[in-house]
Amino acid sequence: MLKGMFTGISKINAFTWRRERINVPVWILSLLSLTFFVALTFPHIYPAEQRQVLAETMKNPAITAMFGIGYGLDNYHYGAIMGHQMSLFTALGAAIMSILLVNRHTRGDEEEGRTEVVGSCPVGRLSGLGATLAVACAANILLALATGIGLYALGLEGIDLPGSLLYGALIGVTGIFFAASTALFAQITATPRGTLSFSFAYLGISYLLRAIGDVSSETLSMLSPLGWVLRSQVYVNNYWWPIFLTLGAAILVGALAFYLNSMRDMGAGFIHARRGRTHAPASLRSPLGLGLRLQRGVFIAWAIGMYVLGASYGSVLGDIDAFFTDNEMMLKMIPGGPAALSEQYIAMIMAALALMSTIPALFMILKIRDEEKKNRAEHLLVRAVPRPAIMLSFLGISVVTGFAVLMLGATGLWSAGLAVLDEPLAFGPIFSAVLAYYPAILGLIGLAAVLVGVAPKAASLIWYYLGYTFITAYFGNLLQLPEWMRKLTPFGFVPQVPVESMGPVAATGLTAVALGLMAIGVIEYSKRDMVN
Amino acid sequence: MAIVKTSNLVKKFGSFTALNGIDLEVQAGEVYGFIGPNGAGKTTTIRVLLGILRATSGQVEIFGKDAWKDAVEIHKRVAYVPGDINLWPNLTGGEVIDFFIRLRGGSGNRREEFIAKFDLDPTKKCRTYSKGNRQKVALVAAFASDADLYVLDEPTSGLDPLMYRVFQEHILQLKQEGKSVFLSSHVLSEVERLCDRISIIRQGEIIESGSLDQLRHLTGTQVEVETAQPMPALHSLAGVHDVRQRDGALVFLVDNEEIGNVLKYISGFDVKRLECAPLTLEDLFMRYYKGGAAGGGGA
Ligand SMILES: Nc1ncnc2c1ncn2[C@@H]1O[C@H](COP(=O)(O)OP(=O)(O)OP(=O)(O)O)[C@@H](O)[C@H]1O
Ligand SMILES: [Mg+2]
Numbered sequence: 001m002l003k004g005m006f007t008g009i010s011k012i013n014a015f016t017w018r019r020e021r022i023n024v025p026v027w028i029l030s031l032l033s034l035t036f037f038v039a040l041t042f043p044h045i046y047p048a049e050q051r052q053v054l055a056e057t058m059k060n061p062a063i064t065a066m067f068g069i070g071y072g073l074d075n076y077h078y079g080a081i082m083g084h085q086m087s088l089f090t091a092l093g094a095a096i097m098s099i100l101l102v103n104r105h106t107r108g109d110e111e112e113g114r115t116e117v118v119g120s121c122p123v124g125r126l127s128g129l130g131a132t133l134a135v136a137c138a139a140n141i142l143l144a145l146a147t148g149i150g151l152y153a154l155g156l157e158g159i160d161l162p163g164s165l166l167y168g169a170l171i172g173v174t175g176i177f178f179a180a181s182t183a184l185f186a187q188i189t190a191t192p193r194g195t196l197s198f199s200f201a202y203l204g205i206s207y208l209l210r211a212i213g214d215v216s217s218e219t220l221s222m223l224s225p226l227g228w229v230l231r232s233q234v235y236v237n238n239y240w241w242p243i244f245l246t247l248g249a250a251i252l253v254g255a256l257a258f259y260l261n262s263m264r265d266m267g268a269g270f271i272h273a274r275r276g277r278t279h280a281p282a283s284l285r286s287p288l289g290l291g292l293r294l295q296r297g298v299f300i301a302w303a304i305g306m307y308v309l310g311a312s313y314g315s316v317l318g319d320i321d322a323f324f325t326d327n328e329m330m331l332k333m334i335p336g337g338p339a340a341l342s343e344q345y346i347a348m349i350m351a352a353l354a355l356m357s358t359i360p361a362l363f364m365i366l367k368i369r370d371e372e373k374k375n376r377a378e379h380l381l382v383r384a385v386p387r388p389a390i391m392l393s394f395l396g397i398s399v400v401t402g403f404a405v406l407m408l409g410a411t412g413l414w415s416a417g418l419a420v421l422d423e424p425l426a427f428g429p430i431f432s433a434v435l436a437y438y439p440a441i442l443g444l445i446g447l448a449a450v451l452v453g454v455a456p457k458a459a460s461l462i463w464y465y466l467g468y469t470f471i472t473a474y475f476g477n478l479l480q481l482p483e484w485m486r487k488l489t490p491f492g493f494v495p496q497v498p499v500e501s502m503g504p505v506a507a508t509g510l511t512a513v514a515l516g517l518m519a520i521g522v523i524e525y526s527k528r529d530m531v532n
Numbered sequence: 533m534a535i536v537k538t539s540n541l542v543k544k545f546g547s548f549t550a551l552n553g554i555d556l557e558v559q560a561g562e563v564y565g566f567i568g569p570n571g572a573g574k575t576t577t578i579r580v581l582l583g584i585l586r587a588t589s590g591q592v593e594i595f596g597k598d599a600w601k602d603a604v605e606i607h608k609r610v611a612y613v614p615g616d617i618n619l620w621p622n623l624t625g626g627e628v629i630d631f632f633i634r635l636r637g638g639s640g641n642r643r644e645e646f647i648a649k650f651d652l653d654p655t656k657k658c659r660t661y662s663k664g665n666r667q668k669v670a671l672v673a674a675f676a677s678d679a680d681l682y683v684l685d686e687p688t689s690g691l692d693p694l695m696y697r698v699f700q701e702h703i704l705q706l707k708q709e710g711k712s713v714f715l716s717s718h719v720l721s722e723v724e725r726l727c728d729r730i731s732i733i734r735q736g737e738i739i740e741s742g743s744l745d746q747l748r749h750l751t752g753t754q755v756e757v758e759t760a761q762p763m764p765a766l767h768s769l770a771g772v773h774d775v776r777q778r779d780g781a782l783v784f785l786v787d788n789e790e791i792g793n794v795l796k797y798i799s800g801f802d803v804k805r806l807e808c809a810p811l812t813l814e815d816l817f818m819r820y821y822k823g824g825a826a827g828g829g830g831a
Contacts, residue, residue, distance in 0.1 A: 111621075190659075191621065275655045276623070280630035290631065294620065374618045382582045382683075383635035384607040529585045 077158025079235030144172025310412025318420030443490030449521025626654030638677025
């Protein structure tokens with residue numbers, strides 16, 4: 001039955017590599033540098049005599065929710081630290097790389113009509129998907145080997161060869177699993193956006209299931225592929241079964257994707273387009289109306305997602321409370337007592353919520369580039385719509401989206417706190433804590449606007465910058481990154497409310513800069529050619 | 533009054549010069565054809581006219597206003613059909629048409645009429661439309677509301693013959709109403725049938741413009757002649773090009789200002805049969821498109 005299905009796959013494979021010659025290497029090198037950089041800082045920030053103290057604080061459920069269960073805390077060598085604090089986030093990086101890659105070459109190509117041209121050549125029905133998955137697997141295997149061998153080569157205490165290879169495998173197999181699941185979603189939905197939404201939603205759910213599961217219920221964690229890979233207890237017990245389990249699951253999911261791909265029409269999904277209206281609703285009469293209509297689905301998905309994220313973080317607040325009340329020794333160890341630590345956790349959550357809220361906000365502003373690239377901006381331009389109106393509409397949507405999803409995240413946190421805490425958190429302080437991050441979100445939106453206006457072809461570079469921001473803001477404390485590295489992004493100027501307090505000067509300054517950047521973006525966009 | 537007027541329009545993309553000193557004038561009530569080979573700069577010119585691209589140098593005026601600075605004012609009276617139409621995949625054709633009409637601020641009172649004429653199903657999502665149907669969406673939106681200038685970039689490349697006729701009829705109708713149309717096209721019969729005047733663009737330069745008759749006249753006449761005696765010096769006569777043999781006769785092109793001399797020469801060889809005809813449109817275009825030495829004998 002499979003005869004001829006994969007004809008020509010090697011040529012498509014080579015061609016896919018050629019198209020990926022920049023993207024994949026950049027991803028792999030970034031993930032490798034992050035891994036090696038972090039590992040190399042360990043001896044400086046965790047001198048041997050402090051490691052056991054650190055291990056005690058790592059028993060904190062908040063940490064478990066963020067990073068996963070800490071294995072080997074009684075002998076917290078660099079290997080154990082690496083496995084605990086870095087493996088999950090690096091695996092997430094590999095998963096994101098794989099999702100984007102597979103989507104680009106499946107639904108992305110199909111939407112642009114490239115699949116059709118290739119399909120008309122003597123190639124098998126499954127060659128395209130086959131080549132895409134082959135490239136994704138190869139990229140992940142490359143990443144796994146380089147990570148494993150590189151880590152071992154650093155020669156740090158506790159970072160031995162078997163552990164390092166497993167560590168690499170854990171990263172790679174996560175990437176492969178999410179590549180396969182994206183291939184599956186690409187069959188079910190009919191658009192690249194749909195595929196991305198499903199894939200990232202699935203990744204998000206996997207993370208949250210594991211977070212809640214690791215704190216309270218092993219079964220929940222075992223529903224999540226991210227939960228599986230962390231069970232390998234890398235550098236501590238070095239179990240290989242989770243790797244094989246994940247790989248097996250990836251093969252099953254991939255096979256299902258191939259099966260569905262072989263059955264369906266090109267360009268179609270299993271969710272069919274319905275007939276629509278004859279007339280446009282009254283709201284569809286301006287660029288703003290269009291923007292709202294186009295972004296509605298994305299907004300709703302993120303609104304729900306952010307509420308759930310906030311609620312998930314909130315749901316472990318009870319465990320944290322209990323942990324501190326039960327743990328007398330902890331109380332003595334930490335200056336400022338338990339309140340301080342739980343506030344630190346809240347500050348960390350705030351940063352996470354704010355960073356996540358930036359993503360949909362950036363989607364909204366970058367959508368204007370999407371319209372331009374697909375030659376749809378000209379439909380507006382040639383119909384008596386002033387250019388600033390177009391840019392301002394998309395900017396407005398972006399600014400409001402950032403605010404709305406941030407608030408929803410905070411509401412989720414607060415409402416989950418209501419359910420699990422004896423003394424629930426007051427909404428006011430939480431509200432003002434997340435609000436402190438809003439100017440920083442505006443700053444990133446402003447930068448994106450400048451890119452759209454000045455260097456439209458480079459606009460998507462903002463995602464790399466967000467990646468950098470993520471690392472410095474989220475790991476800044478943990479890795480004790482130098483101050484200047486944090487100050488390279490707007491998030492570096494946000495005080496860690498509620499631990500530090502927010503100066504009105506910083507907030508106003510950041511907002512003013514952000515608004516200035518947006519103004520530059522609007523002016524430059526109004527002055528330049530449309531480029532696709 | 534000139535509705536569209538460009539003088540010495542230059543457009544560069546980096547170091548590449550896409551338009552090199554374009555001069556155009558479209559008069560009120562005129563259908564203006566704009567033709568030229570692939571990559572000649574037709575779409576680029578149109579995009580500059582519409583303020584999507586900014587001219588590197590030169591003047592571009594529509595209705596006497598600056599095409600870039602006064603774009604919004606101008607667009608209230610312009611309807612445009614792009615050559616390469618991308619629509620929003622998850623909106624229906626009907627929604628897109630309404631949206632376009634509203635953006636222009638027109639009434640769109642002829643929407644239903646044109647949806648019916650073009651036989652378009654407005655309830656389908658744009659994702660599912662064929663190329664021709666996407667073109668129809670743009671045409672319906674352009675025709676449904678009033679404009680003074682219609683800018684059409686290869687608007688019929690996806691239409692079937694029936695729809696093509698609907699299109700032609702409406703263009704002629706617009707002409708009668710005194711509207712101006714700027715039409716870029718590769719379809720010669722379309723240009724011949726609709727256009728009052730044409731410009732031919734090649735490699736970013738206008739190489740000829742005028743009415744079709746003028747262009748034909750400028751270019752020359754095709755002569756087919758059979759003589760009893762051979763004509764050894766025909767090739768070397770001034771103004772004679774492309775001499776070929778066909779069924780015992782000679783076929784060649786003559787520049788119009790030389791035709792008298794050439795006929796005088798031929799008459800000395802005992803003419804048995806002589807046919808003169810203006811160049812076919814195809815011949816005309818071939819000569820212009822190919823460029824080089826053949827470009828416009830008389831010009
Ligand atoms: N944004 C751009 N950047 C660089 N070069 C461009 C750009 N847009 C057009 N060009 C170049 O300008 C030239 C003119 O292109 P244009 O699209 O105007 O041709 P055209 O006459 O419309 O051709 P066709 O008949 O194929 O539609 C081409 O060589 C094209 O490659
Ligand atoms: Mg063109």
